[in-house]
Amino acid sequence: MLRPLSAGIVSGLVAFTSSFVVVLTGLQAVGASPDQAASGLLAVSIAMGLASILLASWTRLPITIAWSTPGAALLATTGAVAGGWPAAVGAFLVVGVLIVLTGLVRPLGRLMARIPTSIAQAMLAGVLLQLCLGPVLGLAANPLAVAPVVVVWALAQRLAPRWASPLAFVAAAVVIAAALIRGGTGAGTGSLLPVLELTAPELGVGAVLGIALPLYLVTMASQNVPGVAVMTSLGYEVPWRRTMVVTGLGTLAVAPVGGHGINLAAITAALAAGPEAGEDRSRRWIASVTSGVVLVLLGLGAPACAHLVGLAPEGVVPAVAGLALISTFVVSLRAALAEQAEQLPAGVTVLIAASGIAVGGISAAFWALLAGLALRALLRPRRRRTV
Template sequence: MSHRLKASHLIAGLIVVVVGYTSSVAVIFQAIAALEATQAQAASWMLALGLGMGVTTLILSLATRMPVLTAWSTPGAALLATGIEGVSLPEAIGAFLLSGALVTLTGLSGWFERLANLIPHHLASALLAGVLFAFGLAAFEALGTDTVLVAGMGASFLAGRLLLPRYAVPLALITGIAIAALTGQFNTTATLDLSITQPFFVTPAFNWTVLLGLGVPLYVVTMSSQNIPGVMTLRGAGYRPPVSLAMTVTGLASLLLAPFGGFAFNLAAITAAISAGPEADDDPRSRYLASVMAGVFYSLVGLGGAAVIGLFLIAPPALVAAIAGLALLGTIGNSLAGALQSPKGREAALITFMIALSGISFFGIGAPFWALIIGYGVDALLTRRPT
């Protein structure tokens, strides 16, 4: 069945890319700096990451007709930025290849998909709400730092919800850009290199201590902190994603692009909620077109990797925070409703939500993993108690 491309798909895809880059691109730059990469190598990283996300998103979305988005591993980038003292760039590339191979084997084996199918819907919804809640909160925190800009965007969003519900988020984005331009908030001193970025191949080196100390942790944090929330995001939106296929595709992309800087790819969670939500399309069957557009935009941005730094230095932070929060309001509300709908699982869902929101970390593994583990244990305990 064919579906028609709409303006809401284009806008949702654009917002996905804006949020995806601005929310964590600084961490990528820190990782690049920690590895002492040259300017050409740094640009190659942005090229590989953009094309990797774009192509894998296009493959998975078109093959499944679901809004399946991929992303770089933000926790993986944080691991690189803080845990690679004394590691050379070629040794890090070798660790990237090991992590990509492990993700590929995970997809081919199918065990991760069987595990994901055991997660109850109310826990999936609670996890998604906890992961996204901070982004919704950031929009209102920005109201205190840039009242005129954020208040104007909020008023435009409410007007859109009343008059043109499907285009409420685009109207808020246009309003924000207009206010920022009129008040001179765009940084006009930044220079942009608009040439097409060239790939830079780095020959990997395999050091067993780096493979164990960096490659295996990169795999673990990517699976626990990114792929699990990514699966739960789509399930919370009513989709049953082909988990094994997604693991295989993202793992192979990591293997192919690691020598150029594509250190790790995985299912997206936060940005996936944008393309999988009602703001992208009222019809869940055609929301995949929003992720298709995101794949196209990711690829185009990747080709201009050298200009990425300049682009995201131009936009005021309050604009980015506000549009991300407004775009996710509907998904956060639906997730909370799904999490708390069943009285029997409400306590476990609340615990899952609050742990995911807390940002705690143990053994280098982030809050989403522990929220799911603890929430599942509490749910199993309480749902078996006598009534």
């Protein structure tokens, strides 16, 4: 009994502390105020905790739900769209509807499966590239504050890779505390109490094409599909329809209060479903329930985390976010360039996504996807007709 509980606690702690800075960064980039971003972090934390508890208890499988870290990274590089924060909230609602439909409408699921992995991963790699430059730019701008964070992360990669991102945040917290003592940070903004900020959603073409569609694609390609693959490799069959409906409805529920969505866990899925959760496979679902409880409790501290981030010296927050995403960037780039025939379209997709350009109010991620698919179709050899 102790091993599932301990595995669940570790899973919840790693899931939250490794990337909540990315979530806050992404929400504020698309127009959220500090209070609205804290509300979104609070909402997705509680939603993914409750969804983990529900699905694990319902199926007796170690299914773990997470927020989309790559999706938050996408938001961070997209920036504000026409209509501002209400339009972004409307885009989050569209993503929720699409995820529910993916579970209920089989042709939509098959259509998603037809999107080339190389192009989807290339779009993600391009998006992540901008954020992964954060530690480098931070070291150049504020070396005394950023260097300790980078050094702790590098040492943790050697000694305890799973805890590298959380320990980088701990180092950042120490840097922030030291700056506060010296009087070298701002005053910070926002309430420390858990409060949900309701936003009336708006729908706009720019937000749907520039946020909703890329966010949906990234969520499916980098979270849900790999999440199923991880569970399959551990001997578990994820109930696809049930999981998509629950996470889609969860995304719809959190969108009006700023949440960008929930999905199957990929990296942390192995913590609750693997051998670390005990040798008795029939009891590993307890680890997912425990992880869910931990996430709900951590979510209540989201406003305090947002307040702490607001006190950070120059360069520290981008450095923490970039370090948390380097592993995902490497995996995405490797998947994008794995096949020689796909390398040129994938490379073009990476470059356009990394450029950050917005044409017609639509983000670079959408244009990268469009250009990559078009070039791939142009370069693919035509099949010879047989007489």
